[in-house]
Each structure stands twice: as structure tokens, then as C-alpha cells.
Amino acid sequence: MPEGSAAIVARGLTKVYGRLVAVDHVDLDVGEGEVFALLGPNGAGKTTTVGMLTTLLRPTEGTAIVGGYDVVREPDMVRRVIGVVPQEYTADEDLSGWENLMFMASLYGIPRDEARRRAAELLEMVELSRFARVKVESYSGGMRRRLELAMGLINSPRILFLDEPTLGLDVQTRAAIWSYIRRLKDEYGMTILFTTHYMEEADLYATRIAIMDRGRIVKVGTPRELKDSIGGDVVTLNVDNMAAAKEVLRSAGIDAREYDGSLVFKLRDASTALPEILRALMGSGIQVRRMEVSEPTMDEVYLEYTGRRLRDAQASSEEAFALRATLRRARS
Amino acid sequence: MSSRRYGPLHGIWAVANRELIKWYKVPFIMGISLVQPVLWLALFGKAMNLGNLFTSSSLQIPGLDLPSQVIDELGRDIMLRVFGVTDYFSFLAAGMLSFIVLFMSMNSGMSLIWDRRLGVLNKLLTTPVPRSNLVIGKSVASVIKSLAQASVVLLVAVLLGMRFRAGLSALDFLGTYLALFLLSMGLSSLFLLLALRSTSWESQMMIMNLVNMPLLFTSNSFYPLQMMPWWLRDVAVFNPITYSNEAIRGLLLGVPGVNLYLDFAYLAAFAALFTGLLALMARWMLSR
Missing domain, CATH: 3.30.70.980 (YebC, transcriptional regulation domain)
Structure with a gap:
């Protein structure tokens, strides 16, 4: 159960697109300081759930309180206390890493001096200081992810949302990203909610995991509890x-x-x-x-609760990511 | 962090500033967008020197032996009656200021479409910047770019021989910029409005190409209202470019019969309407 007070509370959260029920009456309780994983294949509704929690999407039904504020009635307050690292690379390619961070800081109204200090500190943390003045278009995938992470943290959020933070990265880079996330967590003590379809990631880094399948949360628990449950x-x-x-x-x-x-x-x-x-x-x-x-693996846990193996779903999302990356390049 | 206060204009400058940084980093694009109006000025404006048509050198009617003085006088009179000035080049140059503003402001929607396509917009929408300010910031950036480009066009026009009215004051330039500002604000907001839901830069380009020439030719940029057939005049009186042209010609060239109050009122209404509409629509069209 959640440690301390609740950072995220959702009740009956639902999003319907036409006849497609993307998220179906999801209940969530994420405690302050937790690292919470939404685990599930592509199309399970993880990103849509995060979209509603981060005020990007309007729930069709249900409520969600994030950081003490209602996502529908007080979205501006929610936006102040959260940091978001979306699935896509959102940094402006025409600007340098530094300029991107300064831009984000200005969106949060952070005074210039404070923004400079914070940007330098974050770039240092994700080991991009050397590339601060380099245009983002020449960054590698791993560097971009790290920059996205820094951008999501510029406002020292109380709650950080990471949507597939390691999608499309190789194994070493994934491990590196997670070591940054852990360090950030230790240093700032924020609540983290991340989505993933990598079971090892959920297993290794999450304090609790919610398994999502076809818009529903089918099981919630610590990795230990989930494995014990089977x-x-x-x-x-x-x-x-x-x-x-x-x-x-x-x-x-x-x-x-x-x-x-x-x-x-x-x-x-x-x-x-x-x-x-x-x-x-x-x-x-x-x-x-x-x-x-x-120990039983998370794969066995997933199989137990959804009747499917997660591996099958993996390939398609990697493909989708590669496609998006190609589209980006078509721009220049 | 949550205790930080945000004013009603929060984020507008932040968003505009990003666009401007991207803009002045690529002087090439700045140069490219100047080519068209400068070509119009230098080639069309200089070649179509209508003033020359009505001088003794081009008006030689056999059997009619008028002194060249009279013909020149007559020519000046015709020019003044039709264009309000004696040289067509200055008339056109004033029109080109609105042209470059139209040309630049039309691009305002493109950056929104790219932000949406690349996912940047999703990121922006999770920050505490109000939806309306996200788009108005882009509009403001577009206005600043337009005014900067208009300044260059004005400079080129002066170098090529644009003549101002006698007794010109700084206030006239201020008024000129105000007219261009209002025109640009309205046009930028209009084209952002068209891009609010769009993910297709192709269709935005199509719209831009489609309305570009009609907007220009249904205004008094190239010829005065009096020269137009009645049906075109009826269209032109709705075109905001007509009003900015008229105001600028009145202020800089001293063209008579200009109602500055009407011009500025129309331009202000145009700018307010579309900026207001943009702010309003952004609130619900950017959220899904």
C-alpha cells in the first residue's frame, strides 16, 4: 500500500475515443515518494492514462487528483507540480541543449539566474555539460533521452511522469538512463510514475507495479507480491x-x-x-x-494475469518508434 | 514551486522568444523571404513607372500641338487624381510594406503544425502556460518578424528612390508601424487559427499559396480603389490590407482623402477579432 500521503489518486478514470475504450475505469493510488510502474503492451492504455494524469487529455469519465489537485478542475495547478518526459523526443532540434532547458525554464516562469543554475546542474547530472551548446539535431538517441529527462526536471517537480523512458534504446543506454533516474530520485525524493513494456525494468526499478491490459488495470502490487501471487x-x-x-x-x-x-x-x-x-x-x-x-519472472506474472506474453507486443512498439524517428528526419 | 505566481500574459514572451531565436539563427531564410517584395519593388515598381506615361515624351499626339509643359502638368494632375502621388514607385513601395507583412505572417501556423507533429506541443501543453498564450506567443513572434522584414523593405524602397511627403514626422512612422502591427497581428492569428487542429503542413502550404495572391490583388497594393471595377472594389473594402495601405500612404506619402480613423479602427477590429478568436479557440481545440 502507498507510503505516506497520496501523490496520485485516480477513480474510475476512463477515456473513450468513439467506440474504442482506451482506458476503462482505472483506479490508482500512488503514494508520495513511490516509483510506480504501469506495465503493459502497446495499446494497453498506458500512454492515455498518463495523458489524463498530466492534463493533456480530458477524461471521458472518472476523476484524478495529482499532487493534491484535480486534473479537470485545476489543470493549471497540476501542471505546476508535475514534470513530464513524453515518449517522443520533444526537444527543439534547432536549438542547443542549453537553449532547450532555458526555454523550458521560461515556460515555468523560473527567474533567469535560477534557471541558469538549474540547467547547468541538470546537464551535469545527465552528463551532457560538454554538449550544452551543441544543437540537439546532432545528439544521439541516448543523449536525447537524457536531455528529455533534464527538461522534465527543470521545474523541480514533485511528481515526475516518464512515458516509456527507455523506448528504442539499446541495453547499455537503458541501464544508464535508469541510473540517472535513480540518482534523481535519491537526490530530490520525488514521486515517479513510469510506463514500460520491459518487464525487467518494472521489476528492477519500481516499488509497485500495475499491470495494464486492454485499458484495465488487472493487478497491482510490489514486484514481490506479484510474483508471490502466482x-x-x-x-x-x-x-x-x-x-x-x-x-x-x-x-x-x-x-x-x-x-x-x-x-x-x-x-x-x-x-x-x-x-x-x-x-x-x-x-x-x-x-x-x-x-x-x-523466482518466477515478471513474464510469468504477466502471462498469469493477461493470458498473453508481453514479448509479442514488444516488436510492434519498437517499429512504431523507428517510424516516428524517420518522420522527424524527413523534416530537414 | 507551486507558490510561484503567473500573470495573465505568462509564457507569451517565452514562446515568442523561442521562435525568434530559431529565426535569427538562420539568416538565409530571412534573406529568402525578402526576395519577393524586393523584386516587386525593383522590377515592377521601376518598370511600371506610370508617371512616365503621362509626360511629353510619351504623349505625342499628331496634329495636336500642345506645349510640353501643359502635358507634363496634365500628367501630374492625372497621377495625383488617381494615385494621390506623382510617382508610382512610392505608391507601390508603400503597398509592399503590407505585402511583406502578409508574406511573413502567413507562416505563423507552420511552427504550430511542426510542434504538433514532433510532439513538442504535447510537452508545451503540460507546462503551466495557458493554451491561449501558447498560440498568442507564436503570433507575437510572427509579428516581430514581419515588422523587422518590413523595415528592411522600407529601407530598400528609400534607397531605390521612394519619396516621402513634405513635413514628414516621426509620428508618421510610428503610425505606419502601428498599422503594420495590427495587420500582422490579425493575419498571424488568422493563419494560426487555421493550423490549430492541423497536422498537415502540406495543406497549410496550400492554403497559404491559395490566399496569398487573391489577398494581394483584391487590395489596393498595386492600384488604387478608384481604378478597380465595382465588383473588385466591393471585395477590396473588406480586405484589411486595403486599410493598412491607405493609412501608410496617407501618413508617409501624403495621399489626400485618407480617413485615418476609419483605417485604424478597421485594422484594430481585425486584429482584435482574430487574436480573440485564436485565444478562445485554443482553449478547447488544443486539448483533446
Whole structure:
């Protein structure tokens, strides 16, 4: 459950486009200081949800309070306390990184001196100081993402929205982006809501995850809770007497099956439950030669709740991103 | 951060300033947009020297032996009656000021379309700048560019021999700029209005090309209202360019019979109407 007070509260948030229900009665509670992930494939309604929370889209139905303000009735107040890093690259290519940051600062009415200090500090943080005076059109994808991050932080937001912050980046760059986000979080203690279709990202960086599918939130919890919810860790045991071991496990209420010369079973809260099971086995004179505990992956969690694997959805969004990048280039 | 206060004009200058930085970084574009009006001035204005038509050198009617003095006098009289000045070049030069303003202001919508296409607009819409100020800022940038370009055209015209009226004062220039400002504000807002929902720069270009010439030729930029057929005159009296031309000719060239109150009232109404409409429409057309 949320730590501290609520940064984002949504009730029955819905967006309908004609006959398409993009977001379907979404409820959210994100606590102050949380790093909250919306996980789901392309078209699940993540971006639309963020759009409504960031006052870009008007909800068809439902309410949302962001930073204590209603997104429909007090959008201007919401805009003051949030920072947004959209999916697209929004920096002006004809301007330098520095000029982009100064422009953003002026949109927030930040006084010039303060803006200069802040821009320099942010560029330093995302390691773009050397390229501050270079036009954005010559930035690489990773550099652009970092600049977008800096732009979203220029107003020291209390709540930061990141829409697919690592989309279209290679693995190393993705890791780098996340290390910046973590540092920012540590330094400024803001609430972060991000969308992603990378399960590892949600798993690694989020304090809580909401799994979205077809406009609905199908499950919310910490990564741990989500994994536990599908029946615990997977334990593999290699014993000398398979039949006797199975019997002992059955009396403990565990249904183990033989697989490839080993016993395999799901175990809730394995780190505390496993020692007792081992004690019971040894007490019955069974030798445990080898033991392995593995966590279920988020992929299995996702499969459990949506009936689909997330991997299938991944390719299409990468393609869409590449297409947009090409379109941008067509401009010059 | 949330305690920061924002005035009603918050963001207008921030948005305008971005456009202007992009503009003066590329002097090439500045130069390109000057080519057309300067060509009109230098070629058309100089070649179509109507004043010359009515001088003794071109008016030689066999059998009619009028002293050249009389013909010259007659020519001047005709020019004054039709154009209000004796040389056509100055008449045209004044018209070219509105021309360059039209030319520049029409582009106002393009930057909005690009911002929308590239996603920049989505970013801008999450900042505390009111929707109306986002577009008015673009309008303001367009006005500043237009006035800067008009100054260059005015300078070129003077170098090529534009003659002002006797007793010209600084106030006349101030009035000229006011007229151009109002015209530009109205036109910029109009073209931004057309671009509010658009994502297609092709269609915006089409609109620009479509209305460019008609707007120019249904005004008194090239010829005075008196010379027009009645149907064209009926159209021209609605064209704001007619009013800015008239005001500027009255102020700079001393063309008689100009009603400055009417001119400025019309231009002010034009600017206020479209700027107001733009601000109003932006509120709900930019949000989805």
C-alpha cells in the first residue's frame, strides 16, 4: 500500500475515443515518494492514462487528483507540480541543449539566474555539460533521452511522469538512463510514475507495479507480491530417495512433481519455508544432494494475469518508434 | 514551486522568444523571404513607372500641338487624381510594406503544425502556460518578424528612390508601424487559427499559396480603389490590407482623402477579432 500521503489518486478514470475504450475505469493510488510502474503492451492504455494524469487529455469519465489537485478542475495547478518526459523526443532540434532547458525554464516562469543554475546542474547530472551548446539535431538517441529527462526536471517537480523512458534504446543506454533516474530520485525524493513494456525494468526499478491490459488495470502490487501471487518460488531438489521425499512433501501440503531426475515444486515465501522442509526431509533420513530456488519472472506474472506474453507486443512498439524517428528526419 | 505566481500574459514572451531565436539563427531564410517584395519593388515598381506615361515624351499626339509643359502638368494632375502621388514607385513601395507583412505572417501556423507533429506541443501543453498564450506567443513572434522584414523593405524602397511627403514626422512612422502591427497581428492569428487542429503542413502550404495572391490583388497594393471595377472594389473594402495601405500612404506619402480613423479602427477590429478568436479557440481545440 502507498507510503505516506497520496501523490496520485485516480477513480474510475476512463477515456473513450468513439467506440474504442482506451482506458476503462482505472483506479490508482500512488503514494508520495513511490516509483510506480504501469506495465503493459502497446495499446494497453498506458500512454492515455498518463495523458489524463498530466492534463493533456480530458477524461471521458472518472476523476484524478495529482499532487493534491484535480486534473479537470485545476489543470493549471497540476501542471505546476508535475514534470513530464513524453515518449517522443520533444526537444527543439534547432536549438542547443542549453537553449532547450532555458526555454523550458521560461515556460515555468523560473527567474533567469535560477534557471541558469538549474540547467547547468541538470546537464551535469545527465552528463551532457560538454554538449550544452551543441544543437540537439546532432545528439544521439541516448543523449536525447537524457536531455528529455533534464527538461522534465527543470521545474523541480514533485511528481515526475516518464512515458516509456527507455523506448528504442539499446541495453547499455537503458541501464544508464535508469541510473540517472535513480540518482534523481535519491537526490530530490520525488514521486515517479513510469510506463514500460520491459518487464525487467518494472521489476528492477519500481516499488509497485500495475499491470495494464486492454485499458484495465488487472493487478497491482510490489514486484514481490506479484510474483508471490502466482504461487511462490520454484524449488528444485535433487534427493537420493525420490518416492520417500515426495511422501514427506505431500504431508507438508506440497504437490511436487518429478522432472528430469529432480523434484520440482512451487513454494510460497521460500526463504523462510525452505529450511523447515529441509529439516523434515533430513529427519526422514533423506539426503538432499542439490537444491535450487528460482523466482518466477515478471513474464510469468504477466502471462498469469493477461493470458498473453508481453514479448509479442514488444516488436510492434519498437517499429512504431523507428517510424516516428524517420518522420522527424524527413523534416530537414 | 507551486507558490510561484503567473500573470495573465505568462509564457507569451517565452514562446515568442523561442521562435525568434530559431529565426535569427538562420539568416538565409530571412534573406529568402525578402526576395519577393524586393523584386516587386525593383522590377515592377521601376518598370511600371506610370508617371512616365503621362509626360511629353510619351504623349505625342499628331496634329495636336500642345506645349510640353501643359502635358507634363496634365500628367501630374492625372497621377495625383488617381494615385494621390506623382510617382508610382512610392505608391507601390508603400503597398509592399503590407505585402511583406502578409508574406511573413502567413507562416505563423507552420511552427504550430511542426510542434504538433514532433510532439513538442504535447510537452508545451503540460507546462503551466495557458493554451491561449501558447498560440498568442507564436503570433507575437510572427509579428516581430514581419515588422523587422518590413523595415528592411522600407529601407530598400528609400534607397531605390521612394519619396516621402513634405513635413514628414516621426509620428508618421510610428503610425505606419502601428498599422503594420495590427495587420500582422490579425493575419498571424488568422493563419494560426487555421493550423490549430492541423497536422498537415502540406495543406497549410496550400492554403497559404491559395490566399496569398487573391489577398494581394483584391487590395489596393498595386492600384488604387478608384481604378478597380465595382465588383473588385466591393471585395477590396473588406480586405484589411486595403486599410493598412491607405493609412501608410496617407501618413508617409501624403495621399489626400485618407480617413485615418476609419483605417485604424478597421485594422484594430481585425486584429482584435482574430487574436480573440485564436485565444478562445485554443482553449478547447488544443486539448483533446
